[in-house]
Amino acid sequence: MTTTTINGRPQALPDDPDALMIDVIRDGGLTGTKLVCGSGVCGACTVLLDGAPVVSCLLPAHAAGGKSLTTIEGICANGLHPVQKAFMAHDALQCGFCTPGFVVEATAFHDRWRATKGTATPSREEIAAALSGHLCRCGAYEGIFRAVAEVCAGRFDGNDPVPSRLEARDKVTGVARYTVDISHSGQFEGVILRAHLAHAKITGLDLAPARAIAGVAAAVSLLGEDNMVRFVGAPIAAVAARDRRTALKAIAAIRFRSEELPAVIGLDAARRDDAPVVFEKKGPQTRRQCVRGRRRCSGVVEGQCAWTLGAVLAEGETGERLASGGARGTQPASGGRDLPRLHAAARVPRAACRSGEVRRRSAHRARLHAGRS
Numbered sequence: 001m002t003t004t005t006i007n008g009r010p011q012a013l014p015d016d017p018d019a020l021m022i023d024v025i026r027d028g029g030l031t032g033t034k035l036v037c038g039s040g041v042c043g044a045c046t047v048l049l050d051g052a053p054v055v056s057c058l059l060p061a062h063a064a065g066g067k068s069l070t071t072i073e074g075i076c077a078n079g080l081h082p083v084q085k086a087f088m089a090h091d092a093l094q095c096g097f098c099t100p101g102f103v104v105e106a107t108a109f110h111d112r113w114r115a116t117k118g119t120a121t122p123s124r125e126e127i128a129a130a131l132s133g134h135l136c137r138c139g140a141y142e143g144i145f146r147a148v149a150e151v152c153a154g155r156f157d158g159n160d161p162v163p164s165r166l167e168a169r170d171k172v173t174g175v176a177r178y179t180v181d182i183s184h185s186g187q188f189e190g191v192i193l194r195a196h197l198a199h200a201k202i203t204g205l206d207l208a209p210a211r212a213i214a215g216v217a218a219a220v221s222l223l224g225e226d227n228m229v230r231f232v233g234a235p236i237a238a239v240a241a242r243d244r245r246t247a248l249k250a251i252a253a254i255r256f257r258s259e260e261l262p263a264v265i266g267l268d269a270a271r272r273d274d275a276p277v278v279f280e281k282k283g284p285q286t287r288r289q290c291v292r293g294r295r296r297c298s299g300v301v302e303g304q305c306a307w308t309l310g311a312v313l314a315e316g317e318t319g320e321r322l323a324s325g326g327a328r329g330t331q332p333a334s335g336g337r338d339l340p341r342l343h344a345a346a347r348v349p350r351a352a353c354r355s356g357e358v359r360r361r362s363a364h365r366a367r368l369h370a371g372r373s
């Protein structure tokens, strides 16, 4: 059996060649490392592998064999790292969901910087380059940049600062728990299959292969009666299964065909009279989706899925349909298939846990958990 070391403790690694390090870490209770995009774009899952920052959502577990891993919890094993103090002092966080990834990366940068440059202050460009693999939905960048500049200059080598927000310490150390960090007994995990096309009619959706997989509790369509998708990331189907791997396997097993329709990028293109029509009928609901003041609904704005997805999911489609398929959700949804774009809304799962009921829908690519209770 292969083993690795996580925060100084030996950890057996699964034999499964497809197992990912993020799952080993989080399943072992170290939930400070966050899974958001699952595709190496947002940086929330960053850990140190033999001292070098890596995204654990793309790291095969077996690749960590014989190596030493440090998560956000390990960064402060012997007290707060100066980077954590600086983040607290500069209020370099809001919701804190991206913070562990930023802190881990900034710690590696700080330690390298101090070893080679002493207490010189890095430029904004140097900090930006070091943190370029991280996204913060809340836009806490100004505080983050100030914190990294000052900590590299040695201004947080001393005592712990007084943070400007009460929960800052929990957030910079990975102790803060979010809905994705809560696991109920018998909980299912759900994944949503989302559209990779900006405008298309989905034909021949076949959920049977997903339902046939052992451990799958439900596979349901999320399409409306017209079977259309109108933005990249629009929900097509959802799966609830005993664990994430099974749910992802089931998502991959779903078969469908799509007839791609014209789409446009940008508001100017969407305002043109000959822009593709999104909704055939006018009405209060369709008008909300349109550019205000236009006489008809036209134009698919590719790349605007944060705004669009929020509007659609807020109307309750995902939760209600998933529940009607037999699963009961506690958390929000996830992009299960290739989604080429990433935007700020990818950072935070907006959800609340409540047994047996989906309470809110998610931002783009958050995850869905569903319980048997």
Ligand code: FES
Binding pocket: 034, 035, 036, 037, 038, 039, 040, 041, 042, 043, 044, 045, 046, 055, 056, 057, 058
């Ligand atoms: S980079 Fe790993 S979750 Fe986003």
Ligand code: FES
Binding pocket: 092, 093, 094, 095, 096, 097, 098, 099, 135, 136, 137, 138, 139, 140, 347, 348
């Ligand atoms: S503080 Fe960065 S995503 Fe909220």
